[in-house]
Amino acid sequence: MRSMTSQQLWQQLAELSLAEGEMPPASEARSPWYIRLMQGIAGWIGALFLLGFVGAALAFLVRSPSALAVTGLLVCGSAFFIFSTASRNDFAMQFGFAASLAGQTMFLFGQAEALRLAGAESFVVAALFEALLAAVMPNFIHRVASSWAAMAAFGYAMQLKGAGEMAPAIAAAGVAAAWLNEFRWPKRHDVVRPVGYGLVAALLQVEAFDFLAYGFWGISHFHGGAPWRPATHYAGALLTSVVLLGATLKLLRREGIAPGSAAGAASIAAAVALGCLSMIVPGLTAAVLVLVLGFSLGNRILVGLGLLALAAFLSNYYYQLQATLMTKSMALASSAILLLSIRVAMKAKWPLRAEGETTHA
Amino acid sequence: MSDLRADVLEWIDAGRLPPDAAEKALRIAGVMPSRGDWRLFFDRLCLWLGVVFLAAAVIFFFAYNWQAMGRYGKFAAAEAPILIACLAAWRFGLDGVAGKAMLLLISLLIGALLALVGQIYQTGADTFELFAAWAAAILPLVLLARFSALWLFWIALLDLALVLYCQTFGWFFRFAFDKASVWWMLFCLNTLALCVWEGFASAGIEWLRERWATRVLAVASGATITALALWAVFDFEKEWLGTLPAYLAWLAAAYFGYRHWKRDVFVLAGGVLSVIIVVTALLCKALLSHTHDSGSAFLFIGMAVLGMSTVGAMWLKSVAKEAA
Numbered sequence: 001m002r003s004m005t006s007q008q009l010w011q012q013l014a015e016l017s018l019a020e021g022e023m024p025p026a027s028e029a030r031s032p033w034y035i036r037l038m039q040g041i042a043g044w045i046g047a048l049f050l051l052g053f054v055g056a057a058l059a060f061l062v063r064s065p066s067a068l069a070v071t072g073l074l075v076c077g078s079a080f081f082i083f084s085t086a087s088r089n090d091f092a093m094q095f096g097f098a099a100s101l102a103g104q105t106m107f108l109f110g111q112a113e114a115l116r117l118a119g120a121e122s123f124v125v126a127a128l129f130e131a132l133l134a135a136v137m138p139n140f141i142h143r144v145a146s147s148w149a150a151m152a153a154f155g156y157a158m159q160l161k162g163a164g165e166m167a168p169a170i171a172a173a174g175v176a177a178a179w180l181n182e183f184r185w186p187k188r189h190d191v192v193r194p195v196g197y198g199l200v201a202a203l204l205q206v207e208a209f210d211f212l213a214y215g216f217w218g219i220s221h222f223h224g225g226a227p228w229r230p231a232t233h234y235a236g237a238l239l240t241s242v243v244l245l246g247a248t249l250k251l252l253r254r255e256g257i258a259p260g261s262a263a264g265a266a267s268i269a270a271a272v273a274l275g276c277l278s279m280i281v282p283g284l285t286a287a288v289l290v291l292v293l294g295f296s297l298g299n300r301i302l303v304g305l306g307l308l309a310l311a312a313f314l315s316n317y318y319y320q321l322q323a324t325l326m327t328k329s330m331a332l333a334s335s336a337i338l339l340l341s342i343r344v345a346m347k348a349k350w351p352l353r354a355e356g357e358t359t360h361a
Numbered sequence: 362m363s364d365l366r367a368d369v370l371e372w373i374d375a376g377r378l379p380p381d382a383a384e385k386a387l388r389i390a391g392v393m394p395s396r397g398d399w400r401l402f403f404d405r406l407c408l409w410l411g412v413v414f415l416a417a418a419v420i421f422f423f424a425y426n427w428q429a430m431g432r433y434g435k436f437a438a439a440e441a442p443i444l445i446a447c448l449a450a451w452r453f454g455l456d457g458v459a460g461k462a463m464l465l466l467i468s469l470l471i472g473a474l475l476a477l478v479g480q481i482y483q484t485g486a487d488t489f490e491l492f493a494a495w496a497a498a499i500l501p502l503v504l505l506a507r508f509s510a511l512w513l514f515w516i517a518l519l520d521l522a523l524v525l526y527c528q529t530f531g532w533f534f535r536f537a538f539d540k541a542s543v544w545w546m547l548f549c550l551n552t553l554a555l556c557v558w559e560g561f562a563s564a565g566i567e568w569l570r571e572r573w574a575t576r577v578l579a580v581a582s583g584a585t586i587t588a589l590a591l592w593a594v595f596d597f598e599k600e601w602l603g604t605l606p607a608y609l610a611w612l613a614a615a616y617f618g619y620r621h622w623k624r625d626v627f628v629l630a631g632g633v634l635s636v637i638i639v640v641t642a643l644l645c646k647a648l649l650s651h652t653h654d655s656g657s658a659f660l661f662i663g664m665a666v667l668g669m670s671t672v673g674a675m676w677l678k679s680v681a682k683e684a685a
Contacts, residue, residue, distance in 0.1 A: 034630045042670030049663030057656025091671040186380030298392035325425035336414035343407035
């Protein structure tokens with residue numbers, strides 16, 4: 001990476017006639033990801049106490065599911081109003097986020113109780129509602145949380161219907177769609193980026209289903225015993241492979257590399273090989289996809305999440321029941337040999353320049 | 362990298378840069394990878410994934426406990442990859458990335474070998490001895506490697522050995538180990554590791570200067586002292602005398618260390634979150650157990666959490682801006 005200040009970059013852009021005038025000052029709203037994460041966690045804690053307030057002081061609402069759902073919707077509507085009108089007031093934004101989380105919980109529990117929804121249906125309603133909020137709520141942290149919740153709820157619904165192994169593939173498709181098009185809709189940056197992060201977080205979560213399904217939601221493997229489960233396993237692997245191949249082709253086009261060239265063909269072959277491996281090593285392809293997308297965009301947060309996804313995949317893989325540890329051991333050994341062979345072949349065909357010459361982090 | 366990326370995205374959002382120039386601007390900034398960067402990325406990806414998968418394959422293999430295979434065959438199967446990896450490390454040299462990857466592989470495989478010893482001679486696979494012996498056995502490799510990830514792995518092994526030791530002998534030394542002892546020991550170990558790490562990094566050891574590794578240690582240290590502080594709050598009579606002063610000392614050290622000595626807003630953000638959690642617990646203890654009007658107490662605590670996080674975020678943003 002070249003060492004450059006913001007000012008130097010602005011000057012270079014101005015020399016190329018891409019930018020004009022003085023460099024704009026850094027926005028007051030700019031916030032590193034860990035500050036946003038802190039705010040998000042604090043917002044959740046605040047929301048729990050607001051819910052406690054509703055339960056204790058407005059107990060009559062809790063006794064009437066319909067009233068609870070309607071009040072929840074009104075609270076979410078108020079949060080939308082706060083986000084739209086007080087975007088420069090930090091406390092108002094934090095309050096809006098916590099109030100909306102409390103409102104969502106009230107609405108989802110209220111409507112499920114009022115309509116007597118249970119199981120997969122209630123998760124589908126939750127997914128649709130959260131997807132709507134991700135689209136309309138004009139707040140970064142809210143959009144990340146809502147898109148995460150939407151995909152996770154949809155994933156749990158699929159798990160309950162015996163198609164849980166399709167969930168990571170669908171999340172991976174969403175991740176690729178968001179990040180490969182990060183600059184495609186300039187007017188919708190404020191939606192695409194947080195939704196992209198939320199879907200990556202959901203991908204991590206659904207990858208670790210075997211832990212989370214037992215621990216948090218009490219969804220057991222018995223729900224996964226549907227007759228179509230083996231088919232969904234392969235369908236999921238196939239979809240993720242297609243997504244990875246599509247992403248590879250798009251990135252090759254962006255880099256100006258012809259698919260028929262040696263580098264292009266090698267990249268496509270590697271994507272296809274990973275896709276074939278994903279039939280026996282599910283989860284690997286999605287994690288590599290996140291890593292590659294993050295690297296292609298110079299986005300360190302995505303790269304970090306991709307590494308976490310790889311760790312989640314390995315831990316999850318140990319506990320998956322569809323194969324014995326011996327089979328998994330052989331699959332991992334084959335993958336390792338394939339990867340190390342690719343490295344040796346690359347070194348022979350395209351030797352690395354001196355260390356430090358290519359120093360992209 | 363991330364700052365220039367944020368700059369470009371902000372300029373586009375503000376309409377000062379045409380959206381279709383985003384990719385070009387990011388390339389000029391060196392944020393988007395060049396072809397050489399891609400080549401290096403795939404090289405590292407294949408190497409590290411290959412090494413970790415190879416180690417995992419061996420561990421999975423022995424976890425399967427194949428009965429048809431004799432004990433000598435199993436030992437040979439565990440030791441042969443270690444020997445090959447040693448030869449490879451010798452061939453590649455320890456200064457390059459391939460040599461370091463081989464040292465990581467050997468370290469993981471030694472764990473598989475020790476677990477195999479436990480499996481064959483029935484010494485137990487989850488006892489603290491396994492992880493303590495593993496940590497002791499790989500210490501020379503860790504010292505040789507000069508590699509942050511391997512040091513962190515070594516510290517994690519010590520943490521695990523400590524937890525298992527307390528679980529195993531807790532009943533025996535009940536007078537010495539109360540429930541919080543294990544948390545105290547974890548806190549001391551990770552905080553000591555953090556201080557030593559930062560000290561050596563400041564003394565000029567280049568490879569220790571990677572911030573991500575110290576941040577992992579800071580999270581481990583902060584999470585354990587926060588857990589202890591929560592314990593003290595909810596078990597007020599017994600624990601608070603020792604814990605709350607230690608917690609305040611940790612906060613003060615984190616503030617001076619990462620606000621004035623080495624500016625690291627990530628650790629400061631963790632400290633703010635820790636304060637929010639502990640103060641919230643104190644408010645719950647003070648208000649919820651002594652009031653009949655719990656509704657008002659819930660509302661007050663909720664608003665206090667939001668107020669603290671807002672002020673905290675404003676302060677953190679101002680520190681981050683200074684750093685920029």
